[in-house]
Amino acid sequence: MAEDIRKSGKCTTEGDPEAFFVPGAAQGPNKIFCFDCPVIAECLAEALDNRIESGIWGGMTERERKALLKRRPGVPSWRALFEATG
Numbered sequence: 001m002a003e004d005i006r007k008s009g010k011c012t013t014e015g016d017p018e019a020f021f022v023p024g025a026a027q028g029p030n031k032i033f034c035f036d037c038p039v040i041a042e043c044l045a046e047a048l049d050n051r052i053e054s055g056i057w058g059g060m061t062e063r064e065r066k067a068l069l070k071r072r073p074g075v076p077s078w079r080a081l082f083e084a085t086g
Helices: 003-008 024-036 040-049 062-071 078-085
Strands: none
Touching: 024 040, 024 062, 040 062, 040 078
């Protein structure tokens, strides 16, 4: 993730980054913290493009990202897709 995105993320400016790396079902309630983050799309694109398996990224849990990647295996760049539609 670009350094400026890390510095701008709500999880690093207002939260405890460790709260986003809890196991399984405990991730669900924590992802709500992301919903008004100024870099939510960039964060999610970073996780999807780099196949990051652990933690909450861009408001999605590990399981949600895995399911999305399975449903849309042909997306070459999530960042480009989000930029084109956003």
